[in-house]
Amino acid sequence: MIEIRNVSKGFRRGDHVVEALRDFNLTIGKHEVIAIIGPSGCGKSTLLNMIAGLYMPSKGRVIYKGAAVTDVNTDVGYMTQKDNLLPWRNVRDNIAFPLELAGVDKAEREARADAVVKQVGLDGFETRFPTELSGGMRKRACLARMMLYGAETALLDEPFAALDAQLKLVMHELLLRLAADSGQTVVFVTHDLMEAVTLADRVIVCTRRPAMIALEQEIPLPRPRDVLNVRFTNEFKELYDALWERLRVEYQEERV
Amino acid sequence: MTASNDQPEIVAAEMSARTGNLVMVLCQTALGIAILFTWQGVSGRLVDNFFISNPIEVGRRLLGWTLDGSIFIHLWATVYATMLGFFIGSVIGAVLGIWLGISSFASRLLNPYLNALNALPKVALAPLFVLWFGLGIESKVALAASLVLFLVFLNTFAGVRQVDQDLIDGARLMRATRLQVVTKVIVPSALSWLFAGLRVSVPYALIGAVLGEMIASNRGLGYLVQYSGAQFDTAGVFAVLIVIALLAMALNFIVDIVQNRMEGWRIVSR
Numbered sequence: 362m363i364e365i366r367n368v369s370k371g372f373r374r375g376d377h378v379v380e381a382l383r384d385f386n387l388t389i390g391k392h393e394v395i396a397i398i399g400p401s402g403c404g405k406s407t408l409l410n411m412i413a414g415l416y417m418p419s420k421g422r423v424i425y426k427g428a429a430v431t432d433v434n435t436d437v438g439y440m441t442q443k444d445n446l447l448p449w450r451n452v453r454d455n456i457a458f459p460l461e462l463a464g465v466d467k468a469e470r471e472a473r474a475d476a477v478v479k480q481v482g483l484d485g486f487e488t489r490f491p492t493e494l495s496g497g498m499r500k501r502a503c504l505a506r507m508m509l510y511g512a513e514t515a516l517l518d519e520p521f522a523a524l525d526a527q528l529k530l531v532m533h534e535l536l537l538r539l540a541a542d543s544g545q546t547v548v549f550v551t552h553d554l555m556e557a558v559t560l561a562d563r564v565i566v567c568t569r570r571p572a573m574i575a576l577e578q579e580i581p582l583p584r585p586r587d588v589l590n591v592r593f594t595n596e597f598k599e600l601y602d603a604l605w606e607r608l609r610v611e612y613q614e615e616r617v
Numbered sequence: 618m619t620a621s622n623d624q625p626e627i628v629a630a631e632m633s634a635r636t637g638n639l640v641m642v643l644c645q646t647a648l649g650i651a652i653l654f655t656w657q658g659v660s661g662r663l664v665d666n667f668f669i670s671n672p673i674e675v676g677r678r679l680l681g682w683t684l685d686g687s688i689f690i691h692l693w694a695t696v697y698a699t700m701l702g703f704f705i706g707s708v709i710g711a712v713l714g715i716w717l718g719i720s721s722f723a724s725r726l727l728n729p730y731l732n733a734l735n736a737l738p739k740v741a742l743a744p745l746f747v748l749w750f751g752l753g754i755e756s757k758v759a760l761a762a763s764l765v766l767f768l769v770f771l772n773t774f775a776g777v778r779q780v781d782q783d784l785i786d787g788a789r790l791m792r793a794t795r796l797q798v799v800t801k802v803i804v805p806s807a808l809s810w811l812f813a814g815l816r817v818s819v820p821y822a823l824i825g826a827v828l829g830e831m832i833a834s835n836r837g838l839g840y841l842v843q844y845s846g847a848q849f850d851t852a853g854v855f856a857v858l859i860v861i862a863l864l865a866m867a868l869n870f871i872v873d874i875v876q877n878r879m880e881g882w883r884i885v886s887r
Contacts, residue, residue: 415786435792445787449805459791462801510791 362546363389363412368421370407381407383571394547396557399567400611405550409516413439438512440520444499446491452502453487459510477505481535497528508539514546533559533588554608558601559588566607576607670851678856694837695826698754702761703822707815710769718777719799739763743832752833761825768818776810777803812879819872823865
């Protein structure tokens with residue numbers, strides 16, 4: 362579904378070029394949940410931006426459903442650590458925003474927005490503004506918006522990094538449920554290994570900048586997963602330790 | 618907050634704050650009266666009446682103008698020029714600000730020229746406006762508008778430039794057209810900046826109108842202050858200054874009310 366072929370990407374910083382990604386190759390299948398993990402600033406976000414068509418690769422190609430991504434990829438939903446809710450719209454209008462853009466009439470889009478509001482557990486907060494919500498509620502609203510808009514692929518760039526540990530688990534549960542219900546492909550960028558192993562079918566460990574793939578690890582844990590308890594199973598522990606060992610090498614290199 | 622509050626200390630504290638306000642108003646009034654008496658006393662004794670006139674004469678002049686209605690013709694001329702100049706200047710400034718804010722080509726192309734025009738003291742344009750628009754109200758409107766235009770333009774432009782790129786990208790990923798990005802993301806986001814620009818430019822609209830009237834006119838408060846000065850009528854000059862000050866205060870008051878409304882509608886505050 363998504364193919365990243367020999368992609369390199371550099372950014373000009375003054376008179377030198379910072380290489381974020383080098384000869385990156387990755388194929389992501391439909392309905393797959395991929396977690397990409399690596400040291401901060403290694404070019405993980407750049408990769409998502411290229412799948413979304415917000416950046417163009419310096420070299421190589423990003424292919425989405427058989428066609429090269431050359432413009433903004435409107436089949437994806439994008440969620441970052443910063444929740445991009447429009448501050449002057451209330452929750453309902455924010456969630457219904459993509460339908461408004463598509464020209465759906467007011468009554469229908471509000472009815473549909475209210476339905477997903479319930480799904481993510483935000484009922485009662487429809488007319489609140491983003492500044493009046495807690496961080497977790499804003500994430501729920503972002504997830505709801507992505508659901509409503511029916512994005513085939515969800516690109517998630519450390520979306521829950523700012524949340525506390527308990528809330529993170531709740532959001533993981535919600536994310537997995539929503540993604541399974543709507544058959545989404547999920548590409549999840551994180552630097553939290555626990556999060557990566559809990560959510561993903563496959564974990565990609567990146568090297569430090571310029572990012573290359575250091576390791577790919579299938580996560581054969583059964584689905585649907587119990588995000589609260591899966592971490593205490595032996596299988597989980599083995600996978601986690603193996604990945605941690607590799608990741609530790611990357612972090613150590615960085616320190617030198 | 619009603620007085621039937623069950624926390625007497627809070628009520629007492631609030632009430633004493635209110636008393637404090639009342640005392641301040643009384644002090645302010647006393648100061649005003651003291652100034653008027655000093656002025657009256659000094660005039661003709663320590664300083665020549667010709668230079669500073671005196672409150673009684675100024676009051677008499679104001680009363681006379683009010684009774685024969687002549688002040689209202691001038692007042693209305695100034696208010697009209699101020700409002701029209703404010704309106705035209707803000708519309709052009711806002712449109713220009715949004716356009717240049719969106720189009721980086723146009724803004725880079727026009728940048729040096731806009732800087733030059735902005736640096737130019739707008740009063741220097743007055744003779745040109747008189748040549749173009751004549752001695753009537755149009756030249757005053759043009760001068761007021763030229764002052765307002767740049768303030769609103771610069772604020773709107775900055776506002777559009779400040780729009781969070783992530784919000785724009787987000788909307789584009791949700792299949793927003795270019796026009797939708799402008800109307801549903803960029804303009805609402807820049808609105809608080811636009812209103813800040815409008816707010817600061819209200820007094821400038823008045824300045825523009827009054828200056829225009831002083832330069833070439835046959836009505837308006839600016840004309841009246843110029844005319845009184847030319848007649849060596851100090852009392853007249855002071856009387857017009859008081860009217861202009863009251864008008865400026867009234868305009869600021871209206872701006873404050875509008876601002877509060879806007880905040881109520883969540884247009885300005887975030």
